[in-house]
Amino acid sequence: MGILGLLLSFSISFASAKVEPSPTGRVPSWTESARRFTGESEEVRKKAIQNLKKIPDLKSDLKKALGSPDHFLALDVISVLRLRDLLWELLTYSEKDKTGYSYHVINSLIEKKDEETVSVLYLERLDADKTSPAAKIAILDALGRMGVALGDERVKRLLKDETPEIRAATLSLIRSELVLKNVQRNLPVLETTIGDPAFQIRIQTLYLVSELPPSFRRANLTRVNAVFDHCDKDPNSQVKALCAAVRKGAVE
Amino acid sequence: MKKRGLLILLGLSLVIFGIGLRTYLLNKSEVVVPSPEFEDESCRQIYLSFYRKPAVDIKVVFGYKDARPARFVADRYERMIFIQRLTRICKGKNLACGFKRSLTDSDLLTRSIRGPDGKNREIFLRAIPSSVGADDEENRLNPFQKWRTRYANLAFLQGLTSADVVIYNGHSRAGGGPDFEPPRLAKDGDVDFPWYREHQPGFNPIIATLEGAPSSLRLLGLYSCASSKHFLDRVRKVKPDLGLITSPKLIYFSDALESSLESISSLLTMKCEGSFRSSLAKKSSRASGAEVSGFFEE
Numbered sequence: 001m002g003i004l005g006l007l008l009s010f011s012i013s014f015a016s017a018k019v020e021p022s023p024t025g026r027v028p029s030w031t032e033s034a035r036r037f038t039g040e041s042e043e044v045r046k047k048a049i050q051n052l053k054k055i056p057d058l059k060s061d062l063k064k065a066l067g068s069p070d071h072f073l074a075l076d077v078i079s080v081l082r083l084r085d086l087l088w089e090l091l092t093y094s095e096k097d098k099t100g101y102s103y104h105v106i107n108s109l110i111e112k113k114d115e116e117t118v119s120v121l122y123l124e125r126l127d128a129d130k131t132s133p134a135a136k137i138a139i140l141d142a143l144g145r146m147g148v149a150l151g152d153e154r155v156k157r158l159l160k161d162e163t164p165e166i167r168a169a170t171l172s173l174i175r176s177e178l179v180l181k182n183v184q185r186n187l188p189v190l191e192t193t194i195g196d197p198a199f200q201i202r203i204q205t206l207y208l209v210s211e212l213p214p215s216f217r218r219a220n221l222t223r224v225n226a227v228f229d230h231c232d233k234d235p236n237s238q239v240k241a242l243c244a245a246v247r248k249g250a251v252e
Numbered sequence: 253m254k255k256r257g258l259l260i261l262l263g264l265s266l267v268i269f270g271i272g273l274r275t276y277l278l279n280k281s282e283v284v285v286p287s288p289e290f291e292d293e294s295c296r297q298i299y300l301s302f303y304r305k306p307a308v309d310i311k312v313v314f315g316y317k318d319a320r321p322a323r324f325v326a327d328r329y330e331r332m333i334f335i336q337r338l339t340r341i342c343k344g345k346n347l348a349c350g351f352k353r354s355l356t357d358s359d360l361l362t363r364s365i366r367g368p369d370g371k372n373r374e375i376f377l378r379a380i381p382s383s384v385g386a387d388d389e390e391n392r393l394n395p396f397q398k399w400r401t402r403y404a405n406l407a408f409l410q411g412l413t414s415a416d417v418v419i420y421n422g423h424s425r426a427g428g429g430p431d432f433e434p435p436r437l438a439k440d441g442d443v444d445f446p447w448y449r450e451h452q453p454g455f456n457p458i459i460a461t462l463e464g465a466p467s468s469l470r471l472l473g474l475y476s477c478a479s480s481k482h483f484l485d486r487v488r489k490v491k492p493d494l495g496l497i498t499s500p501k502l503i504y505f506s507d508a509l510e511s512s513l514e515s516i517s518s519l520l521t522m523k524c525e526g527s528f529r530s531s532l533a534k535k536s537s538r539a540s541g542a543e544v545s546g547f548f549e550e
Contacts, residue, residue, distance in 0.1 A: 039477045039502035072506040099333050104324070134332040141386045164358035165332055172385055180390075198358040204384075207396035 027054050030061055034073040037080055052077060059086060066093045072101060079105045091121065100135035107142050119148045127154070133163040140166070144173035147181065155189060164198040171204055179211045187220055194227045199236040206231065206239070210246045288368065288522045295524035296368060298548060302416065302470055302519070303367040307374045310519075311411035312512060313404050315422015315430050315476070316382040317505070321441045325383045325391060327422065330509060335361065335379055337513055347520035348513040351377065365520050375520065380407050382422070382432040392434050401433040405457075408432070412461045412469055417519065419473035419497075421508050427482035429454040430474070455483065462491045471547055473497035473515055475508040480543065488546070495547025497532065503541055510534075511542040524548075 028051055036048035052058060058077075063086070065074035078086055087109055094102035103122075110118055122139045125131045131139070140158075143150065150158070150173065158170040171193055177183040193205040209217075209227055217224050231243035290296035302308075312334070317327035335353075338361055342349040347365065354360035359378045367373040382404040384397045391397045408430065411418040420430045428448025438444040448454075461467075472494055474483050480498040487496060497515055499508075514531040523531060525548040532542045 035502075035504055038504055072504070098336065100329060104329070132336060134329060134336055137332055138329060145387075164353075165328070165335075168358070175394075197355045199356060200358050203399060204396055207394075207399065210395060 027051050030055055030058055030077060031070055031073050034070075034077050037076055049080065052081060059083065062086065063089055066090075066102070067097070071099070075101050075105045079108045082109060084109050091118075094135070095125065095131075097135060098132040100132060100138040103135060103138035103142060107138075107145075115146050119143060119146055123148070123150075123154075126158075133166055136161075136163075136166050137169045140169040140173055144176045149185075152186075155186060156192075159189060159192055159196075164196075164201060167193070167196060167198070168201055168204060171201060171208070175208045175211070178216075179208065184216070187223055191223060191226050191230070194230045199234075199239055202231060202234065202236070202239045203242060206242045206246045210249075290368075290522070291524040291526070295522075295548070299368040299522045303369075303373055305416075306372075307376055308417075309411075309415040310375065310377040310417040310419070310516065311380065311407055311415045312377065312419040312421065312516075313380045313408045313411070313430075313432070314382055315404075315420060316401070316433055316435070317422060318383075318388045318435055318443075320388065320435060320437065320443050323388045325386050325388050326505070327383050328381050328386070330421070330505060331379050331381045334509055334512065338377070338379075338516075345521060346513075346517045348517035351375075368522060377516070378407065380404050388434055397434070404432040409457055409461050412458065412472070413465045413467045415469060417471045417473070417516075418469060419475065419512050419515070421475040421512055424476040424479055424482050425454060427455065428452045429476060429482075430458075455486070459486065459490055462487070462494075467491070467494075469494060471495040471497065471515075471519070473512065473542075475499060475503060475512055475542065477502045479503075484545070493546065495544065497542050497544050499542050501541050507541060515542070515544075 028048075030052055033048040033051045036044050040048075055061070062074045062077055062083070065071060066089070068074075077083075078090065087106065090102050090106050090109075094106060097103075106118070122143055126136055126139050126143070150170070155170060155174070159167050161167055161170075171189075174186045174189060177186060190205055190209060194202055196202055196205070205227070209224060212220075212224070228243060228247045231239055234240045234243060288299075290299070314327040314331045314334075316325065317330065318325050338348055338351040339353060340349050351361035351363045354362065357378075359380050361377045361379065363375050363377075364372050365375060380403070382400060383391055384394055384400050385391050408418065408420065423429050423431055423435075423443075425431050425435070425443065425448040426445040428445075428451060431448075431454045435443045436447055438447075472487070474497065476482075476499070478499065478501060480500040484496060484498050487494065497511075499511075503511075511532055514534060515528075518528045518531045528544055528548070532544060
């Protein structure tokens with residue numbers, strides 16, 4: 001599974017949508033066409049793409065739209081039309097993009113050969129205070145898919161971030177390594193995340209523990225039991241109940 | 253002795269001045285909102301009723317925002333943008349801002365406002381996601397996804413009876429929604445819309461809940477594609493007195509986000525009908541397309 005497979009398009013088929021024909025036969029503006037990507041039929045979407053390709057200064061319009069109210073529409077067009085030659089503008093722009101959406105488009109455009117370079121940039125952005133939480137979550141998800149190791153110090157720092165979604169996305173990345181890729185590192189962090197102040201992250205931790213292969217749990221019994229000893233007395237009833245269920249091995 | 257006494261007095265004065273200055277500076281950073289002036293008495297009565305309790309419960313539930321046939325799932329990202337907007341420092345008259353996050357519940361945000369009677373009200377807003385990751389294929393295999401789906405679904409349905417406002421931002425599933433889980437797929441990998449139309453897995457529980465239990469809900473926002481066509485009349489039938497915000501057209505995700513924020517701000521600033529409707533159709537913020545009904549009508 002690569003980033004391209006994940007982010008083919010933002011389109012959704014919706015066969016019964018009614019589309020008004022252009023009364024004058026003019027080519028719709030790029031924003032009108034961009035709105036046709038979402039929730040319309042495949043036929044309408046294809047027509048929208050054809051119309052976009054007829055616009056002579058489209059790339060210039062799209063660059064100007066980054067950071068404007070048409071920001072998301074511009075990003076959608078760049079992704080759907082696979083405008084790789086705007087990648088440099090996107091990489092530059094993404095540094096100040098508080099929405100983080102430019103990272104999703106970058107991820108949809110890069111190829112395997114670009115991943116090493118992009119991952120270095122992503123790690124720098126992840127470490128920067130001025131990068132918004134929404135951008136950091138997009139970056140963490142992308143680094144997880146690319147199989148990039150965050151390093152112990154960075155993981156420790158991210159799991160103390162004041163934004164719970166950043167802590168959750170870091171834990172997701174750790175899950176991906178432990179459970180999906182069988183990379184046996186970072187297990188000790190579960191003793192940290194089971195004590196996270198947000199109950200949703202303690203729940204996430206317990207579901208991760210429930211997914212660990214039995215042989216892995218046996219080989220790390222002390223650590224796993226430390227997690228259970230912590231959540232046995234959890235003040236949140238959902239966490240406490242799940243703790244008992246995971247300990248017994250009774251989770252779906 | 254006299255000199256020492258004067259020094260002590262000076263020291264104390266400086267301490268008191270410092271405390272006063274700190275308090276002033278802290279309060280100065282908050283936008284002071286005067287009690288609203290209502291255009292008419294019926295508008296004032298609507299908000300006196302809406303703010304009848306000292307606490308207002310708002311639930312904003314982000315549905316499972318897949319992009320099938322692609323694997324991308326976006327609700328976690330949209331919710332983060334939403335939360336960033338709610339937690340930023342207030343500027344101007346928009347009050348969908350200045351919220352503080354709970355340390356123990358990552359979905360909960362709170363702020364205070366002055367109610368229509370000039371007294372304080374606490375706003376408890378929960379922003380709840382449906383997905384656990386950005387890959388629909390991976391989410392289907394993740395046991396944590398089942399928990400997230402149950403939690404979001406329960407929050408939505410419980411909100412229909414006990415919250416003051418519920419906002420759904422997600423897919424309509426061709427009228428079979430709302431939906432908080434990975435979609436049922438057809439053989440071609442796209443969403444199985446005929447199945448959703450036939451079985452109504454998301455909508456039937458709404459009707460059952462609204463019909464089956466007393467409800468304190470005042471406003472239900474359904475920010476999903478063509479929600480006016482799919483849901484409006486059917487909800488009206490079982491709950492004719494419920495305020496509804498729906499979209500007559502397909503709705504682009506950022507328009508839905510902007511419109512949700514505008515509707516929250518309009519409630520907190522107690523906009524009367526004309527201003528409320530205009531805020532949902534504001535072209536400059538792209539909050540275009542959504543319509544309110546049943547909230548201002550007697």
